[in-house]
Structure formats: structure tokens, C-alpha cells
Amino acid sequence: MKLTPTQQEFISAHENEDVRELALRFRGEDMPFLLAQIAGRQTAKHKIPSWYRTGEIVYPLHLSLEQASSEMTARYKASLVQEGKARFVDLTGGMGVDFSYLSACFGHAIYLEQNEELCRIATHNFELLGLNHATVLHGKSEDYLSQMEKADLIYLDPSRRDERGRKVFHMEDCSPDLTQLKDLLLEKADRVMIKYSPMLDISLATKTVGDVSEVHVVSVDNECKELLFILKKDAGECRYHAVNLHRGGEMEDFLFTREEEMQEAVLTSQPGRYLYEPNASIMKAGAFNAVGNSYKVRKLHRHSHLYTSDLLLPGFPGRIFTIDEVMVPNRINIRRFVSVTEKVNIAVRNYPMSVAEIRRKTGLKEGGESYLFATTLANSQKVWIVGKKVKNKR
Numbered sequence: 001m002k003l004t005p006t007q008q009e010f011i012s013a014h015e016n017e018d019v020r021e022l023a024l025r026f027r028g029e030d031m032p033f034l035l036a037q038i039a040g041r042q043t044a045k046h047k048i049p050s051w052y053r054t055g056e057i058v059y060p061l062h063l064s065l066e067q068a069s070s071e072m073t074a075r076y077k078a079s080l081v082q083e084g085k086a087r088f089v090d091l092t093g094g095m096g097v098d099f100s101y102l103s104a105c106f107g108h109a110i111y112l113e114q115n116e117e118l119c120r121i122a123t124h125n126f127e128l129l130g131l132n133h134a135t136v137l138h139g140k141s142e143d144y145l146s147q148m149e150k151a152d153l154i155y156l157d158p159s160r161r162d163e164r165g166r167k168v169f170h171m172e173d174c175s176p177d178l179t180q181l182k183d184l185l186l187e188k189a190d191r192v193m194i195k196y197s198p199m200l201d202i203s204l205a206t207k208t209v210g211d212v213s214e215v216h217v218v219s220v221d222n223e224c225k226e227l228l229f230i231l232k233k234d235a236g237e238c239r240y241h242a243v244n245l246h247r248g249g250e251m252e253d254f255l256f257t258r259e260e261e262m263q264e265a266v267l268t269s270q271p272g273r274y275l276y277e278p279n280a281s282i283m284k285a286g287a288f289n290a291v292g293n294s295y296k297v298r299k300l301h302r303h304s305h306l307y308t309s310d311l312l313l314p315g316f317p318g319r320i321f322t323i324d325e326v327m328v329p330n331r332i333n334i335r336r337f338v339s340v341t342e343k344v345n346i347a348v349r350n351y352p353m354s355v356a357e358i359r360r361k362t363g364l365k366e367g368g369e370s371y372l373f374a375t376t377l378a379n380s381q382k383v384w385i386v387g388k389k390v391k392n393k394r
């Protein structure tokens, strides 16, 4: 498994080149392996920077790396685990990114994976990463679970692809199928953490599984990346965390319960001085009333999920814009706006035209400092709201 000096030299020399072009230029028995290393390092540079810096990490075929978690989301998972616990089991080890961060909180950690090649790679990589408390096992989660010793935490990140490589969106279509394993999982561990794709319907999944004590909707720089379900026996009321991790190091974590969300609908109002757009995790988690009521902002319309206030609330979990102008998009107003605007970032919410249609109709170019929200107010008036992003918010 260890890379030879010649292989390392080849990888470094071509690390920034196009892998498909390299495949045409070079032939040789170990070429597929070397190209997988180059492609792996190119992905890891952004996705798993600590691994990238550990030069001799070996990467598997592309799909495993694509399915692996990023360093940022793996670190977030580790932050949910209490340090100093005894035993951790990852039943779907894969590339081992989640394992490498989660296992650091435990005295002994077991990595299980059905793919033998991934087990070999994991053994090599864990040694390089200094994970001396890790045991790598080859096998099926279902078989191992039925005979394993009790653990403090079991983690699963089921495969989200079927045999033909298509993405699947239902819990039952993932491997392993959690709906079949849940009772046994809770017999074998005090806590179970499961990762799913953000494509999954959260309410349906929570109902299907039961015993869900926490749901974490995790975004990175406002792009929804994963859903985490934490199960434990007698879970009580489920708490939802809508989390947005920023590459700059900050994070937003909005906590709510379904009961809070069901309590009272946010009132609507005409646009005030600021426009508030909740982050992608709040949108996915469906915390529309909870976020509005917590921050005492009002909605522009029941269905648009854009909020407003005369106050600047810097802690709001999402983007904040000044409202510099609210205009009715008639011919005269559009002509005037276009004549003084070179570039603008356009978004539509609850509006009959798409961004592309507005651009085509007006000739407005994308970019610049200004933002235009085309939307509908509570009195059904269609408007364009123009403003600027309040600094230090993505």
C-alpha cells in the first residue's frame, strides 16, 4: 500500500494536471492507481485539507471520496460527542474521514467496512494519521452488529447509491437499511448517530425511525450538506439544530423544537429597513415560524420566507440586506432602474418570473454589490426590493 519514491515523484510532478489528459499521455500497469491518487489529492485539497497535508495518504476510486464527508462536517460531528468515552463503532467506514475525527473522542474505535480494498486503504491511512486505537474490520454492518459488544456511540453513514450508481433519496433505499437495524442499534449503543443526504424528507425520516433525540441540518457556507439524526432510547422531544458552518470559522446554530414551530405563525408586514433571509439549514429544517418569532422579524408574505424589521439584528442566522428601495416593477420603474444599474445579484421568491426571465427582459448583468429580490408582499403586490448585503454575513 505504501507509495514508492517513484510513484510519489510522479504524483507530485502531475498533481495539478487534468487527470483525463494524463490518462491519454501515460500508460503503465500502475497508472489507474496513480491517477486515482492525483484525483484524490485534487479533491482532498479543498474537502479534507488535513489529509492533503499528510502527503502519503492513499485515495481509493473516485466514488468513495465523493461519498466521504468533508473535514468541516466531520469536525462538526466530533464536536457533538463527549470526550473521554470508551468505545466507538463506525459501521460504514468508507474512506474513513468521519471515523478519523469521531474516533479521536474515544479510547477504542472500530472501523467496519464491506469493501476489502477500502479496509486496506483505511489501515494504511489510520497508521499515518496516528490513530493507534483504531481496529479495522472487513464485513457487513448487519452481521457485525448482531454479535458486537456494547458501545458508547455507533455511527452510520449509509451508502446513498444503488447498484447502478444512481442516487437514492429514501432511508429504505440506502445501505444498510436503518429501518431494519434500528432496534438492534439501540440495544448495542447508548447513542446512535446517522448521516443522510439533505435530499431526505426530515419529518418522514424522523417518524419512520422513531427515538430521534436530535436532528442536525448541516450546511457549509449556506449550502446544505448533510442531515444527522441522533437516536437514543426514550428520546423525549426531538430538538432540531439548523447549523451553518462558515469556512472562515464562524458558525450559526439555530435550535428549535417542532412544538415551537407549530405554536404561532409569524405576522406579515410591509418591508422595513432590513431584509432577512434565513440560511439554507433553517429553510431545510422548516423553522419558518420559530426563526421569525425568536428574532421578532415579520414575514413579507406567508409563502416567501423573507423577513423584515426596522432593527438590525446581527445575530440573525442567515443573510441580512439593507432595504434601499421597494419598487413596483412597471415599465417606467424598470427603465429607470436599468439606466442607473450596471450589475445586480437577482433572486426571486414567490414571484411569477424566473431570474433568467428578468435578466432577459431587462438586460441586467449578474454581480456587483447590489441585490434585487423580486417577490410578492402580503397584500399580493409584486415588488422589487433593492439593497446591499450587510457586511460580515454570507
Ligand SMILES: C[S@@+](CC[C@H](N)C(=O)[O-])C[C@H]1O[C@@H](n2cnc3c(N)ncnc32)[C@H](O)[C@@H]1O
Binding pocket: 064, 067, 068, 069, 091, 092, 093, 094, 095, 096, 097, 098, 099, 112, 113, 114, 115, 118, 139, 140, 141, 142, 157, 158, 159, 160, 175, 176
Ligand atoms: C457514504 S460511505 C461512508 C463515508 C464515510 N463516512 C467517510 O467519511 O469517509 C458508505 C460506506 O458504507 C459501506 N457500506 C454500505 N453498506 C454496508 C453494509 N451493509 N455493511 C458494511 N459497509 C457498508 C460502503 O461500502 C461505503 O464505503
